[in-house]
Amino acid sequence: MDTTVTTGTAESVWSGGSKNKPLGASYGKMMMWFFIVSDALTFSGFIAAYGFSRFKFADSWPIADEVFTHVPLFHGNYPMIYVAIMTFILIMSSVTMVLAVDAGHKLQKNRVIWYMFFTVIGGIIFLSSQAWEWATFIKGDFGAIETKGGRILQFVKADTGERAAIRDFATPLHEERVDHTNNKGVWFFGESTLPTYSVNEVVTGFKADSNILVRVENVNEDGHKIVLTRDESLKRLAGSKYVVEGANLIHNEYGSRLFADFFFFITGFHGFHVFSGVLINIIIFFNVIIGTYERRGHYEMVEKVGLYWHFVDLVWVFVFTFFYLV
Amino acid sequence: MAHEHKLAIFRGRLKFKDNIQKIWGVLIFLSLVTLVEVVLGIYKPPILMKPLISAFEPGLAGSTMNFLLSPFIYLKPLNLIFIVLTIVKAYYIAWDFMHLRDEKKGLRRAIVWTPVFLISYLVFILLTEGSYIYDIYHSGFVKWNF
Numbered sequence: 001m002d003t004t005v006t007t008g009t010a011e012s013v014w015s016g017g018s019k020n021k022p023l024g025a026s027y028g029k030m031m032m033w034f035f036i037v038s039d040a041l042t043f044s045g046f047i048a049a050y051g052f053s054r055f056k057f058a059d060s061w062p063i064a065d066e067v068f069t070h071v072p073l074f075h076g077n078y079p080m081i082y083v084a085i086m087t088f089i090l091i092m093s094s095v096t097m098v099l100a101v102d103a104g105h106k107l108q109k110n111r112v113i114w115y116m117f118f119t120v121i122g123g124i125i126f127l128s129s130q131a132w133e134w135a136t137f138i139k140g141d142f143g144a145i146e147t148k149g150g151r152i153l154q155f156v157k158a159d160t161g162e163r164a165a166i167r168d169f170a171t172p173l174h175e176e177r178v179d180h181t182n183n184k185g186v187w188f189f190g191e192s193t194l195p196t197y198s199v200n201e202v203v204t205g206f207k208a209d210s211n212i213l214v215r216v217e218n219v220n221e222d223g224h225k226i227v228l229t230r231d232e233s234l235k236r237l238a239g240s241k242y243v244v245e246g247a248n249l250i251h252n253e254y255g256s257r258l259f260a261d262f263f264f265f266i267t268g269f270h271g272f273h274v275f276s277g278v279l280i281n282i283i284i285f286f287n288v289i290i291g292t293y294e295r296r297g298h299y300e301m302v303e304k305v306g307l308y309w310h311f312v313d314l315v316w317v318f319v320f321t322f323f324y325l326v
Numbered sequence: 327m328a329h330e331h332k333l334a335i336f337r338g339r340l341k342f343k344d345n346i347q348k349i350w351g352v353l354i355f356l357s358l359v360t361l362v363e364v365v366l367g368i369y370k371p372p373i374l375m376k377p378l379i380s381a382f383e384p385g386l387a388g389s390t391m392n393f394l395l396s397p398f399i400y401l402k403p404l405n406l407i408f409i410v411l412t413i414v415k416a417y418y419i420a421w422d423f424m425h426l427r428d429e430k431k432g433l434r435r436a437i438v439w440t441p442v443f444l445i446s447y448l449v450f451i452l453l454t455e456g457s458y459i460y461d462i463y464h465s466g467f468v469k470w471n472f
Contacts, residue, residue: 023432023433037437041441051453052455056460056463058460059460097423223375307424313423314424325367325408
C-alpha cells in the first residue's frame with residue numbers, strides 16, 4: 001500500500017504509513033479488532049433477543065438456579081457452582097493467553113509455547129464442561145407434563161416442597177401402544193422416541209399419591225413458581241398432552257421452550273467460538289514451536305489470536321450474567 | 327503495538343511493578359467479582375429482590391425518581407448489581423487482557439463506542455417491545471390455559 005502517491009509532509013497517513021500511523025495498530029491487528037466488534041454485535045443481537053423473549057414471558061420464565069443445579073461426580077443440589085467453575089476456567093485460560101502475549105513481546109519462545117499449551121488445555125476443559133452441561137440439560141431431571149396449551153406442569157411434594165420426579169410416582173400400567181405406521185399417516189416421517197412413561201401412567205400415579213402437587217410456570221409476587229392445590233392440580237392435569245423428559249428444541253421440561261432454544265443457540269454459538277479459538281490456538285502453538293515467529297522477528301500473531309481468545313471470554317462473561325445470574 | 331504497558335489500574339490507585347504482575351492482579355480482581363456474583367446469585371438477599379420504588383410511587387419525589395430512574399426501577403436491585411459487575415469485568419478484560427489501555431485513543435474509541443451505541447439502541451428497542459407484548463398478553467387477548 002505504500003506505492004500510493006504521497007504529497008508533502010502528510011505522507012501515506014491513510015495507507016497506514018510507517019511514520020504517522022493514525023491508529024497505531026498494524027493492519028492485521030486492526031482487522032482483528034473490527035472483526036471482534038462485528039462479532040460482538042452478532043452476540044448482542046442474540047442476547048437482546050433473549051431479553052426480548054424474557055420480558056415477553058416475564059412472569060413465567062424458568063428460574064436458572066433451578067435448572068442448572070448439577071456438578072459432575074457430585075449428587076445433590078448445587079446451583080451455579082459448576083458454571084462459576086467454568087467461568088473461572090475460561091478466565092484462567094485468558095490469563096495464560098495474555099502471559100503468552102507478554103512472553104512474545106520479550107521474544108521468549110519457550111515461555112510462549114508453554115503458555116499457549118495451557119491456554120489450549122483450558123479451552124478444551126471448558127468445551128468438555130459445556131458438553132457435559134448440554135448433556136445434563138438434554139437428559140433432564142424430574143420430567144414434566146405438557147398441556148394441550150403448551151404449558152409445562154411440574155410436580156412437587158406437598159410435605160417438603162421439593163421437586164418430585166415423575167419416575168417416583170408414575171404407575172406402570174403396561175398399556176398396549178399401537179405403532180404409528182406409514183400406511184396410516186398422511187405425512188409420515190417416522191416414529192419419534194417415546195418418553196419412559198405415558199401421560200396416563202403419570203396421571204394415574206398422581207391420583208394415587210396424595211402427596212404430589214402440580215407446580216405451574218407462573219411465578220407469584222415473591223418470584224417463586226406457583227404450586228396449585230390438589231383439586232386445581234387434578235383439573236389442570238385433565239389437559240395433559242405429553243410427558244416431557246429433558247429438553248430439546250420442541251419440548252422443554254424446565255418451562256418455556258424458548259428458554260431451551262436460546263440456551264442451545266447462545267451457548268452453542270459461544271461454544272463454537274471457543275472451539276474455533278482452540279483450533280486457531282493449536283495452529284499458532286505449532287507455528288511457535290517450529291519457530292515461524294522467531295524468524296519473523298515478532299510474535300504479533302500470538303497477540304492477534306489472543307485478542308480473539310479474550311473476546312470469547314468477554315462474551316462468556318455476558319452469557320454467564322444474562323443466562324445464569326439475572 | 328505499544329510496547330510500553332500502562333501499569334496502573336483503578337484510575338492510578340493501584341500500580342504494578344511489571345506487566346506480568348498486573349495480569350495476576352487483574353485476575354484476582356476478576357475472580358473476586360465473579361465470586362461476589364455467585365454468592366449473591368445463590369443466596370439472593372431478599373432485600374435486593376424487590377424494585378427500590380414502584381412505578382406508582384406517590385408525591386413529587388416519587389415522580390421525579392420515577393422519571394430519572396425509569397430505566398432501572400423495574401429491575402430488581404440484584405439484577406442491576408449483576409449487570410454493573412458484568413460491565414466492570416468486561417472493562418478489565420478489554421482494557422488489560424486485550425491491551426486497550428495501551429492503544430491509541432482513536433482506536434479505542436472506534437472499538438468501544440460503536441458497539442456501545444448500537445447495543446444500547448437495540449436493547450432499548452427490544453426490551454420496550456418485549457414488555458409491550460407482555461402487557462398485551464396480560465390484558466386478555468391471548469388465552470394461555472386451555
